[in-house]
Amino acid sequence: MEQPNQSYIDSLSGDDKAFKQKLIDIIKREFPEEKQIYFDNYNAKNYKLAADNVHKLKHKISILGLEKGYEVAVAYELSLEDGKSDEKEQFEAILTTITKYLVDL
Amino acid sequence: MNCIVIDDEATARMIISQLCSNVPSLNVLEDFPNAMQAIKYLNQNEVDLIFLDIHMPDFTGFDFIETLKNPPKIVLTTSDPNFAIQAFEYDCIVDYLVKPVTQERFQKAIDKAEAIQDAPVKTVSESEKVETSSGNDLYVNIDRRLIKIDIPSIYLVEAKGDYIQVKTEDKNYTVHSTLKKIEEKLPDSLFLKVHRSYIINIKKIIDIEDNSVLIKKDVIPVSRSNRPELMKRLNLL
Numbered sequence: 001m002e003q004p005n006q007s008y009i010d011s012l013s014g015d016d017k018a019f020k021q022k023l024i025d026i027i028k029r030e031f032p033e034e035k036q037i038y039f040d041n042y043n044a045k046n047y048k049l050a051a052d053n054v055h056k057l058k059h060k061i062s063i064l065g066l067e068k069g070y071e072v073a074v075a076y077e078l079s080l081e082d083g084k085s086d087e088k089e090q091f092e093a094i095l096t097t098i099t100k101y102l103v104d105l
Numbered sequence: 106m107n108c109i110v111i112d113d114e115a116t117a118r119m120i121i122s123q124l125c126s127n128v129p130s131l132n133v134l135e136d137f138p139n140a141m142q143a144i145k146y147l148n149q150n151e152v153d154l155i156f157l158d159i160h161m162p163d164f165t166g167f168d169f170i171e172t173l174k175n176p177p178k179i180v181l182t183t184s185d186p187n188f189a190i191q192a193f194e195y196d197c198i199v200d201y202l203v204k205p206v207t208q209e210r211f212q213k214a215i216d217k218a219e220a221i222q223d224a225p226v227k228t229v230s231e232s233e234k235v236e237t238s239s240g241n242d243l244y245v246n247i248d249r250r251l252i253k254i255d256i257p258s259i260y261l262v263e264a265k266g267d268y269i270q271v272k273t274e275d276k277n278y279t280v281h282s283t284l285k286k287i288e289e290k291l292p293d294s295l296f297l298k299v300h301r302s303y304i305i306n307i308k309k310i311i312d313i314e315d316n317s318v319l320i321k322k323d324v325i326p327v328s329r330s331n332r333p334e335l336m337k338r339l340n341l342l
Contacts, residue, residue, distance in 0.1 A: 008205050012123060019123055026116050055160055056114055058184045062205045063116065 001093070004064035004101040028102050031060050035095050042085075051080035054091065061094060064101070069094040106153035106218065110136035111143045111169070112182065113161045117204065121156045121182060124211040131215065140169035141267065152177050154218055159183045164281075167249055170195055172267075172281060178218045182206065243290060245271065245280045252278065257295065260309040260320050262287055264302040272323070299327040299335055307338055 013020035038053035058073040072094060076087035108131055110121045118136040125131040134152060137143040141164060143155075157179050159166035166183075170176055176197040184204045199221055200214035243259075244251045258273040264284040271278040271287070280287075288296070288304055298304045299318065303325045311319040316327050318335075327335055 008207075011207065012120060016123075023116070023119055023123075026119055030114065030116055052160070052162060055184060059114060059117060059204050062184070063120075 001097060002066055002068045004066055004098055007065050008063055024105055027060060027063065028105065031057075031098060031102060034060070035099070038095075042080075042088075047080045047083050047085070051077050054080060057095070060098065064098060066094060066098075069097075106130055106178075107132050107134050107151075108154040108156060109134055109143060109146065109152050110156045111140055111161075111166070112136070112156075112158035113138050114158070117158060117182065120204075120206065124206060124208055125156075127208060128212065128215050130219065140164040140166070140172075143169065144172055144267070147173070155179045156182055160185060165249070167195075168281060170197065171246060173197075178221060180214045180218065243287075245278055245282070247278060247280060254278065256291065257306075257308075259291070259296075260306045261323055261325065262291075262296075262304040272321075297331070297335060297338060299325060299331045301328065307335070310339075313339075 009020060009023060013023065034053060034057050038050055038057060041047075041050040041053055054073055054077040058070060058077065061069045061073050072087050072090045076085075076091040079086045108125065110118050110125075110133060112118045112121065115138070118138070122133050122136060125133045131154070134150070135146060137146065139161060155177055157166045157169065159181055160183060166181060170179065176195075178199045179195070179197050181198055181201045182204060183201070186203050199218045202210060202214055241256050243254045243256050245254060246252075254271060254273060258275065259271055260274065261272040262284065263270045263272070265279070267281060268279050269282050269284055269287055271280060284298070284302070284304060288298055291304065295306050295308055296304050297307050305318060305320055305325055309320050311321070313319075313327075313335075316329070316332065318325050318327055
């Protein structure tokens with residue numbers, strides 16, 4: 001399974017450790033909130049809203065260098081907009097991977 | 106260039122601000138989590154450049170652009186490359202950045218923005234949104250679609266903050282515009298502003314009592330200053 005990395009965050013931060021930590025803190029704060037909103041909307045069958053949530057989570061997935069995960073998220077967002085959920089399991093596995101990664105970050 | 110950042114995602118705002126901080130010619134004045142806050146800010150402040158997220162809840166980046174009469178240069182930031190074609194419809198948009206944005210790609214966007222002379226830019230202004238009316242039709246911009254409304258079917262227009270609600274025989278429409286703009290587009294022979302928040306179709310009045318009129322099921326206040334004009338327009342026995 002593809003694992004998150006900090007390549008993009010490092011390239012953006014350069015030697016600015018304070019910025020890097022601040023960015024990580026914001027991701028650690030925003031990601032669980034966005035994830036929860038996604039689950040709430042999906043479980044309530046609000047697929048259009050869930051698609052919007054996936055769209056936002058997509059950015060976090062790409063920031064953490066998950067290139068394949070990003071492709072899954074793109075496909076899942078489109079599926080949700082059509083009321084389908086073909087990539088649900090794959091997408092939620094990515095969320096789990098990120099959740100674990102952020103705990104140790 | 107003085108700039109602002111509009112994005113509903115805090116992470117994205119922070120990244121764009123960081124990218125800006127590495128470019129000496131850029132000065133980030135503010136960042137906003139939604140377009141409405143930015144509109145209020147722009148009513149009182151001038152900026153040279155806006156970094157604008159497209160995909161925001163309630164009010165998209167494109168909705169935001171259409172509220173600006175003289176938009177500054179805009180760089181779109183998005184996770185969705187599919188909006189690129191729509192971006193070309195706006196002369197004010199100088200570049201289109203797909204997230205996550207790298208410093209190199211960001212710099213290219215800034216170079217483009219700086220290369221553009223201060224030529225006046227053109228976009229669909231707020232007034233033009235309702236100026237597209239012809240004859241008995243009024244076209245309003247809702248969710249990036251131009252919806253045709255049959256003017257005589259309108260019985261009431263109500264101001265609601267930054268929006269107006271247009272009520273017709275069949276349907277109600279919420280449009281990002283002002284009462285003043287739509288008043289200019291509605292024929293005087295049919296419509297009258299009876300209160301700072303209401304324009305009514307005088308043909309649809311059911312009755313008038315003291316300082317209010319009944320239209321359909323809506324009781325609409327009539328301000329003291331507008332009452333004489335209303336009475337003048339009625340065919341009083």
